[in-house]
Amino acid sequence: MPISGLLITLEQPGNIREISAAILEICDAEIGDLEERWLPIAVDTSDSRTARDLHDQLLAIPGVGYIDVVSVAFEGDSPAAEGGSPLSKATRS
Amino acid sequence: MLTLERRKFLKLAALTAASSAASRRAGAAPLAANNGSSLAGLDWQKAPCRFCGTGCHVKVGIRDGKIAAIAGHENAEVNKGLLCVKGYHVGGILYGKDRLTTPQLRDANGELQDITWEEAINVIADRVMEAPEKFAFYGSGQWTIPEGYAAQTLMKAGLSNNHIEPNARLCMASAVTGFVSTYGVDEPAGCYDDLDHCDVLICWGNNPAEMHPVLFSRVMDRRSRGEKVELIDIGTRRTRTTEFADHFMNFRPQTDLAIANCIARHLVYTNTYDKRFVEKFCNFRADIEDGLDLMGRPIDFAAYKEMLDPYTIEYTSKLSGLPAEQLQHLCDLFADPKQKITSLWCMGMNQHTRATAINRLVHGIHLLSGKFGVPGNAPTSLTGQPSACGTAREVGTLCHALPGGLLVAKPDHREHCEKLWNIPAGRINPKPGYHTVEMWTRFCTPTDEGGDISTIIVQVTNPGQTLPNLKKTFQAKKNLKDKFLIVSDVYPTATTALADLVLPAALWVEKNGVFGNSERRTQQWFKLVEPPGQARPDTWMTLAIAHRLLELGHPGMKDKDGNFILAVHDEAGNEVPVWDFDHFYDINVDEALFEQYRPFTHKKHKNVAPYQELVKHTGMRWPVVQDESGEWRETKFRFSEFSDPFVEKGKEIQFYHSTTDDDRAQIWFCPYEPHPEEPDDDYPFWLCTGRVLEHWHTGTMTMRVPQLANAMPKTYCELNPEDASELGITNGDPIVISTRRGDITVPAWTNGRGRPPRGSLFVPFFDETKLINELTLDAYCPISKEPDYKKCAAKIRRA
Ligand code: SF4
Numbered sequence: 001m002p003i004s005g006l007l008i009t010l011e012q013p014g015n016i017r018e019i020s021a022a023i024l025e026i027c028d029a030e031i032g033d034l035e036e037r038w039l040p041i042a043v044d045t046s047d048s049r050t051a052r053d054l055h056d057q058l059l060a061i062p063g064v065g066y067i068d069v070v071s072v073a074f075e076g077d078s079p080a081a082e083g084g085s086p087l088s089k090a091t092r093s
Numbered sequence: 094m095l096t097l098e099r100r101k102f103l104k105l106a107a108l109t110a111a112s113s114a115a116s117r118r119a120g121a122a123p124l125a126a127n128n129g130s131s132l133a134g135l136d137w138q139k140a141p142c143r144f145c146g147t148g149c150h151v152k153v154g155i156r157d158g159k160i161a162a163i164a165g166h167e168n169a170e171v172n173k174g175l176l177c178v179k180g181y182h183v184g185g186i187l188y189g190k191d192r193l194t195t196p197q198l199r200d201a202n203g204e205l206q207d208i209t210w211e212e213a214i215n216v217i218a219d220r221v222m223e224a225p226e227k228f229a230f231y232g233s234g235q236w237t238i239p240e241g242y243a244a245q246t247l248m249k250a251g252l253s254n255n256h257i258e259p260n261a262r263l264c265m266a267s268a269v270t271g272f273v274s275t276y277g278v279d280e281p282a283g284c285y286d287d288l289d290h291c292d293v294l295i296c297w298g299n300n301p302a303e304m305h306p307v308l309f310s311r312v313m314d315r316r317s318r319g320e321k322v323e324l325i326d327i328g329t330r331r332t333r334t335t336e337f338a339d340h341f342m343n344f345r346p347q348t349d350l351a352i353a354n355c356i357a358r359h360l361v362y363t364n365t366y367d368k369r370f371v372e373k374f375c376n377f378r379a380d381i382e383d384g385l386d387l388m389g390r391p392i393d394f395a396a397y398k399e400m401l402d403p404y405t406i407e408y409t410s411k412l413s414g415l416p417a418e419q420l421q422h423l424c425d426l427f428a429d430p431k432q433k434i435t436s437l438w439c440m441g442m443n444q445h446t447r448a449t450a451i452n453r454l455v456h457g458i459h460l461l462s463g464k465f466g467v468p469g470n471a472p473t474s475l476t477g478q479p480s481a482c483g484t485a486r487e488v489g490t491l492c493h494a495l496p497g498g499l500l501v502a503k504p505d506h507r508e509h510c511e512k513l514w515n516i517p518a519g520r521i522n523p524k525p526g527y528h529t530v531e532m533w534t535r536f537c538t539p540t541d542e543g544g545d546i547s548t549i550i551v552q553v554t555n556p557g558q559t560l561p562n563l564k565k566t567f568q569a570k571k572n573l574k575d576k577f578l579i580v581s582d583v584y585p586t587a588t589t590a591l592a593d594l595v596l597p598a599a600l601w602v603e604k605n606g607v608f609g610n611s612e613r614r615t616q617q618w619f620k621l622v623e624p625p626g627q628a629r630p631d632t633w634m635t636l637a638i639a640h641r642l643l644e645l646g647h648p649g650m651k652d653k654d655g656n657f658i659l660a661v662h663d664e665a666g667n668e669v670p671v672w673d674f675d676h677f678y679d680i681n682v683d684e685a686l687f688e689q690y691r692p693f694t695h696k697k698h699k700n701v702a703p704y705q706e707l708v709k710h711t712g713m714r715w716p717v718v719q720d721e722s723g724e725w726r727e728t729k730f731r732f733s734e735f736s737d738p739f740v741e742k743g744k745e746i747q748f749y750h751s752t753t754d755d756d757r758a759q760i761w762f763c764p765y766e767p768h769p770e771e772p773d774d775d776y777p778f779w780l781c782t783g784r785v786l787e788h789w790h791t792g793t794m795t796m797r798v799p800q801l802a803n804a805m806p807k808t809y810c811e812l813n814p815e816d817a818s819e820l821g822i823t824n825g826d827p828i829v830i831s832t833r834r835g836d837i838t839v840p841a842w843t844n845g846r847g848r849p850p851r852g853s854l855f856v857p858f859f860d861e862t863k864l865i866n867e868l869t870l871d872a873y874c875p876i877s878k879e880p881d882y883k884k885c886a887a888k889i890r891r892a
Contacts, residue, residue: 040111
């Protein structure tokens with residue numbers, strides 16, 4: 001599962017404490033220094049939660065405006081599905 | 094598995110990368126260690142993202158021959174180090190466990206059996222030799238430029254056969270006809286920089302927050318800095334873009350034509366149009382009296398004014414369902430010379446039975462209001478595929494086109510291309526081939542009933558899922574024993590399911606490549622990892638087929654001097670036998686083919702950069718020309734003197750490929766017309782189809798990424814909660830959707846993302862177990878021949 005660097009754009013620059021607390025409640029993130037409205041974080045999604053779920057949950061935190069992906073490392077882990085698409089058998093021939 | 098220490102280290106590196114991106118956004122100097130490149134032991138190389146037409150550039154980190162990390166390329170102007178959630182998974186698409194790894198031929202029992210590449214190429218060449226005129230090539234906007242150029246050369250220069258199409262016919266053809274009939278030449282004049290300068294961003298049936306997220310983030314970033322950017326979402330359903338919009342203008346499907354005319358009418362009737370711009374740079378045009386064609390007929394301003402007359406705010410409001418105040422607001426924005434407006438559109442305007450018309454009209458209101466040619470003022474179409482512009486439009490892999498924006502129907506264009514290809518005069522067939530829907534319909538029609546396409550080769554696309562009205566245009570092939578379908582792909586798909594011959598293809602950084610994105614930016618990358626098994630690049634497949642045809646004696650495979658038409662030479666001028674896979678990588682075939690293609694781009698001033706310049710950059714926007722110092726310079730704003738090297742001094746704006754040969758663009762009038770299949774008593778709902786954030790197109794790649802497949806495993810039907818309750822449908826209930834072409838059963842989603850208005854349904858098309866395109870309409874724009882996937886009449890019931 002990936003370890004990713006995300007850039008969170010805050011709606012307002014002020015409420016960093018509550019937002020950081022909300023992020024840490026959702027995931028085990030490393031939170032960097034706020035630069036104006038931009039908050040860098042690193043998350044390890046080695047738990048069962050999907051990266052996409054996490055993305056949605058972070059987006060739902062009040063005060064979070066937008067999230068961009070900066071980097072993702074998955075070395076040592078398979079970045080792909082175990083058995084390919086669950087649909088592929090249906091179309092094999 | 095990674096050790097705890099390594100995970101900690103990777104997390105620290107990820108935080109460093111994100112911190113660096115935060116510094117860049119805040120305008121500070123980035124931290125010394127940049128975006129992920131600090132990860133030790135990885136070999137970092139550049140490549141464009143494999144997914145959408147935004148064309149973000151990524152850095153690919155390789156360890157032990159596998160992709161181990163992806164990062165946004167911090168020097169890329171498109172994405173400035175950032176990626177969307179799909180770019181985040183771009184590395185994973187290579188490693189699905191069900192990659193196709195061996196050529197397979199279907200036997201008499203209908204089973205696919207492994208064969209050798211040599212056998213596969215022989216089978217294909219024999220089919221072509223049997224009836225070259227009944228052979229068709231179907232590719233896509235995911236073809237690399239050299240792949241498309243090789244296919245184009247084989248077909249048009251070699252076989253004198255114009256039955257070649259990219260799937261871009263299904264998504265971008267209407268943008269092409271809109272640009273060509275307005276400016277005389279395809280592709281946007283502006284670029285993404287417009288997003289950094291506009292005061293108003295209008296999304297016409299477009300959802301960039303989910304479909305082109307990095308571009309959308311660029312606008313959101315401006316808002317975060319306190320800049321005012323008014324976002325207007327003109328759409329038929331709410332999307333994630335709507336959540337950020339200042340105004341959501343929810344119009345009745347098809348009435349966008351009337352809305353655009355209403356704006357034009359307001360500008361003309363209140364005398365608020367930009368007279369200077371219009372008088373200096375524009376003509377007026379309308380459809381011919383008895384039908385529709387690409388070039389129409391000239392009209393004068395008085396006639397134009399009269400045609401617009403019915404489109405008052407009151408009339409348009411009644412037709413479109415938009416409140417008069419919203420229409421007035423749109424009109425006022427275009428009438429205000431101080432507002433810089435950028436319009437964005439994609440499939441909402443292009444997949445439309447009057448798609449060319451709505452494209453022309455949006456260009457028209459920009460021209461009429463003078464909102465053109467200045468950073469921030471631009472009508473810009475976006476593309477869904479990474480090289481819809483580069484390969485489909487620029488290489489001209491459409492059935493009527495030649496490379497560089499030229500046309501098979503024009504004698505001087507044919508002559509020009511015959512010279513560049515060094516083929517005998519008259520070799521290029523002057524008659525356009527079959528467009529996509531026609532090609533597949535003929536393939537699916539019995540030979541003795543006029544089905545005169547007998548063999549199709551498909552590369553890099555999945556028509557078994559994307560063609561409209563699939564039962565007629567694709568699945569009917571099943572019962573036609575004399576038809577032969579060849580499919581090159583990376584995974585099993587709905588198309589390989591019916592294939593007679595399956596070819597395993599190399600994907601993305603498993604091969605060299607060049608893409609062209611939505612803003613005329615050409616991007617190059619090198620092969621970074623090995624493909625699995627016997628998977629090979631599509632370019633090689635085409636070269637091998639062409640060379641086998643040469644061996645079999647097809648005369649078209651030789652140029653005027655008797656040389657192979659797709660010959661590749663080394664620096665000493667010796668031909669390299671690249672059709673033999675053992676020698677394919679003896680030379681950079683991509684570079685050789687790209688340099689053969691490059692001169693084709695000059696006639697229409699679409700000059701792409703030399704390959705070696707592209708190697709140095711994260712993409713360059715054409716036209717790229719050398720300045721006096723020898724430096725290659727890209728062009729941000731076409732037709733504008735301050736930016737475009739082809740505009741003559743003192744002209745300010747020059748549409749140098751004007752269809753009226755007077756350097757002017759055409760402002761079109763096209764009337765509103767009802768949709769050919771409006772909802773009625775039997776089928777009371779509008780059905781709209783489209784993409785979702787998690788999946789890219791048919792899900793062939795993204796369904797192999799567990800995070801994406803788990804997040805969105807199956808398709809669904811979004812409907813309005815009030816409609817649902819009236820029909821006794823609750824969230825999650827299986828419902829049957831029916832159209833005049835068939836029905837499918839999917840779960841209902843009443844509180845989903847899109848929240849369609851009453852009377853409308855939305856179904857994503859990524860799910861290959863639920864082919865919504867069995868239900869969609871195969872009616873198309875008569876000019877662009879692009880079908881309408883956004884509108885048809887449907888009914889629903891609880892299953
Ligand atoms: S916006 Fe498009 S090109 Fe950019 S990262 Fe996302 S999918 Fe890739």
